[in-house]
Amino acid sequence: MDNYLLKLYITGRTVRTERAIFTMQRLCDENLKDHYELVIIDVLEKPHLAEMDKVLATPTLIRELPLPRRRIIGDLSDTQKILNALGLDTGSAGESV
Amino acid sequence: MTINKMPTGIAGLDHIANGGLPQNRITLVSGSSGSAKTVFACQFLAEGIRQGGGNGVFVTFEESPEDIRRNMAGFGWDIQRWEEEGRWLFVDASQQADDETVMMGDYDLGALLARIQNAVQRIGARRIAMDSLGAILTRLDNSATVRGELFRIALAIKEMDVTAVMTSERADEYGEIARYNVEEFVADNVVILRNVLEDEKRRRTIEILKFRGTSHAKGEYPFTIVPGQGIVVIPLSAIELKQKSSNTRITSGNSELDQMCGGGFFRDSIVLVSGATGTGKTLMATSFLAGGTTNNERCLLFAFEESRDQLFRNAIGWGVDFEQMERDGLLRVVCVYPETAGLEDHLIKMRETIDEFRPNRVAIDSLSAMERVSSIRGFREFVIGLTSFIKHREVAGLYTSTTPSLLGGTSITEGHISTITDSIILLRYVETFGEMHRGLTVLKMRGSMHDKNIREFTIDGRGMHIGKPFRNISGILSGNFMYVTPNELDRMQDLFQDDMPPSLSSL
Numbered sequence: 001m002d003n004y005l006l007k008l009y010i011t012g013r014t015v016r017t018e019r020a021i022f023t024m025q026r027l028c029d030e031n032l033k034d035h036y037e038l039v040i041i042d043v044l045e046k047p048h049l050a051e052m053d054k055v056l057a058t059p060t061l062i063r064e065l066p067l068p069r070r071r072i073i074g075d076l077s078d079t080q081k082i083l084n085a086l087g088l089d090t091g092s093a094g095e096s097v
Numbered sequence: 098m099t100i101n102k103m104p105t106g107i108a109g110l111d112h113i114a115n116g117g118l119p120q121n122r123i124t125l126v127s128g129s130s131g132s133a134k135t136v137f138a139c140q141f142l143a144e145g146i147r148q149g150g151g152n153g154v155f156v157t158f159e160e161s162p163e164d165i166r167r168n169m170a171g172f173g174w175d176i177q178r179w180e181e182e183g184r185w186l187f188v189d190a191s192q193q194a195d196d197e198t199v200m201m202g203d204y205d206l207g208a209l210l211a212r213i214q215n216a217v218q219r220i221g222a223r224r225i226a227m228d229s230l231g232a233i234l235t236r237l238d239n240s241a242t243v244r245g246e247l248f249r250i251a252l253a254i255k256e257m258d259v260t261a262v263m264t265s266e267r268a269d270e271y272g273e274i275a276r277y278n279v280e281e282f283v284a285d286n287v288v289i290l291r292n293v294l295e296d297e298k299r300r301r302t303i304e305i306l307k308f309r310g311t312s313h314a315k316g317e318y319p320f321t322i323v324p325g326q327g328i329v330v331i332p333l334s335a336i337e338l339k340q341k342s343s344n345t346r347i348t349s350g351n352s353e354l355d356q357m358c359g360g361g362f363f364r365d366s367i368v369l370v371s372g373a374t375g376t377g378k379t380l381m382a383t384s385f386l387a388g389g390t391t392n393n394e395r396c397l398l399f400a401f402e403e404s405r406d407q408l409f410r411n412a413i414g415w416g417v418d419f420e421q422m423e424r425d426g427l428l429r430v431v432c433v434y435p436e437t438a439g440l441e442d443h444l445i446k447m448r449e450t451i452d453e454f455r456p457n458r459v460a461i462d463s464l465s466a467m468e469r470v471s472s473i474r475g476f477r478e479f480v481i482g483l484t485s486f487i488k489h490r491e492v493a494g495l496y497t498s499t500t501p502s503l504l505g506g507t508s509i510t511e512g513h514i515s516t517i518t519d520s521i522i523l524l525r526y527v528e529t530f531g532e533m534h535r536g537l538t539v540l541k542m543r544g545s546m547h548d549k550n551i552r553e554f555t556i557d558g559r560g561m562h563i564g565k566p567f568r569n570i571s572g573i574l575s576g577n578f579m580y581v582t583p584n585e586l587d588r589m590q591d592l593f594q595d596d597m598p599p600s601l602s603s604l
Contacts, residue, residue, distance in 0.1 A: 043211040047208075056233075057237070060208065069197070075203040077201075077203075081199075085201070
C-alpha cells in the first residue's frame with residue numbers, strides 16, 4: 001500500500017490539541033500500521049513551517065503523501081469523516097492491509 | 098494618555114488625519130469594490146519603508162503576493178527588493194488553488210496569529226496591513242469561530258507595538274460601514290473609501306469616519322490614484338488661508354488696463370476674466386504673459402480650449418512671439434484637452450507642472466472648459482484647490498471664463514470663484530444702433546481703487562486698445578441695453594461727482 005506522510009499543525013498544548021493528536025495516532029496505528037509518518041508541528045514553536053505550508057487554522061491535518069495534497073481543518077472528532085477524507089475507507093482498507 | 102499619530106506618508110492624508118493614523122491601533126479601511134483598498138493598504142506599508150516609518154508586514158487574504166508585487170509595480174513600489182532587504186514581509190493567507198480542503202469540527206486561527214507574530218518579530222515591523230477581512234470571512238463560512246478568532250487577532254495586534262490597517266468590503270457607497278459587521282472588532286478608527294458615480298463620472302473620495310479619542314478633519318475629500326505615486330488626497334477645505342499679500346504691482350501687459358486697475362495687478366493676486374466667446378479673453382491672457390516676460394518673469398499657460406499651433410498663431414496676430422519667449426526659457430505652454438482625465442488628475446498634474454517650472458505668472462484659458470468634465474461639486478473643489486495652491490506659491494494668476502450667453506450673463510465658474518479671486522474683469526459685447534462693440538470693466542479690484550467705467554476697446558495687430566467709456570448706454574452687464582439721451586446724461590453727470598483719477602480722463 002501507499003506510504004502516508006501526514007502533518008498535524010497545532011497551536012500549543014491544549015485539551016483540544018491533545019485530543020487531536022491522540023485521535024490521529026490511534027487512527028494511523030489502526031489503519032496504516034508501519035506505512036505512515038505523522039509529524040506534529042506546534043505553530044508557536046515553528047511558525048515558519050506554518051508559513052511554508054500556508055496554514056491558517058489549527059488543528060490542520062495535511063496529507064502530503066500520497067498526492068494530491070489534501071487539508072483537513074478542524075478538531076478531528078469524527079473518525080469516519082477523517083478516514084474518508086484521507087482516502088482510508090475502513091471497509092476496503094481493512095481488506096487491503 | 099494621549100493618542101499619538103503615525104504619519105502615513107500618503108500625500109494629503111496626514112493633513113486631513115491631523116497628523117496620521119492613531120499609533121499602535123488598528124484602523125479599518127472600508128470601501129466598495131474598486132475603491133482602492135489594496136492600494137491604500139500597500140501604500141501604507143510602502144510609505145513607511147520609503148519615509149523612515151519602519152518596516153511592514155502585509156497579510157493578504159485575497160490576492161497572492163505575486164499578484165500584489167506585480168500590480169503595485171506601476172506605483173514605483175519595488176516590493177520584491179524590499180522583501181530581499183528584509184523590510185517587507187508577506188504573510189500569505191490567500192486561497193491556495195492546488196489544495197483540496199475539508200472542514201471538520203472546531204478550529205482556531207492560532208496558526209495565522211503565530212505567523213503574523215513571527216513575521217512582525219522577524220523584520221521588526223512597525224506597520225501591518227491586512228487585506229481584506231471579507232475574503233477570509235467568506236472562505237471560512239463567516240462562522241462565529243472566525244469572527245471570534247479575528248477579534249482575538251485584533252487584540253493581539255494591539256499589544257504588538259505596531260500600527261495596523263485592515264481593509265473590508267462594503268456593499269453600498271452610502272450604507273452600513275462594512276459587510277459582515279467587521280467593524281465590531283476593529284471599531285476604534287474607521288476610514289471609508291468611496292468611488293461614486295456622479296453625472297456619469299467616477300469620483301473617488303476618502304472620509305475619516307472616526308478616530309476614537311483623537312481629532313481629524315470631517316467629511317469627504319477627493320483623491321485620485323497617480324501612476325508612480327499611488328493615492329493622492331486633495332485636502333480642500335483643510336487648506337489654510339495663510340498666504341501672504343503683496344502690495345507690489347505688476348503689469349497686466351496693457352498699460353491702459355494697468356491704469357484702470359490703479360497701477361496694475363497685485364503680484365500675488367488672482368484675476369478672473371469673464372466674457373462670451375470672442376470677446377478677447379485669450380488676448381488678455383496672451384498680453385498678461387507677454388507683459389510678464391518683458392520683465393523677465395517666468396510665465397506658464399494652461400490651455401484647455403485651443404491647440405498649441407492655434408495659440409501661437411493667435412499670439413503672432415497680436416504682436417506677441419510665444420516661440421521666442423519659449424526659446425528664452427520664460428514661457429511654457431501646456432495644452433490639455435479636458436476630457437483626457439478626471440479633474441483631480443488634472444489638478445495634480447497642474448500642481449506638478451507649477452512646482453517644476455516655478456513660474457511668476459500662471460494663465461489658464463479657459464477655466465470654464467473644465468466644467469464639461471465634472472460635476473458641479475467636483476468643479477468647485479478643483480477651482481478652490483487650484484486657486485489656493487497658486488496663492489500659496491505667491492504667483493500671479495489669470496483665469497479666463499466663458500459665459501454661456503453672448504450678451505450679459507455669468508458662468509458657473511464665476512459663481513464659484515468670484516469670492517476667492519482678487520480681481521474680476523468683465524468683457525462684454527455691446528450693441529449700439531446696429532453695430533457690435535466690445536466693452537470692458539473692472540468689476541472688482543481687492544485692495545485698490547479702480548476705474549468704474551465700462552470702456553470700449555478695440556483689437557488690432559498690436560493687441561488691445563482701451564478707449565472711452567460708453568456714455569449713452571446702460572444695462573451692458575445684464576445684456577439688456579438701454580439707450581440714454583444726451584440731455585439726461587448731462588443731468589446725471591451734474592448729480593454725481595466723477596471719482597475717476599485724473600490720469601484716466603485723458604483716455
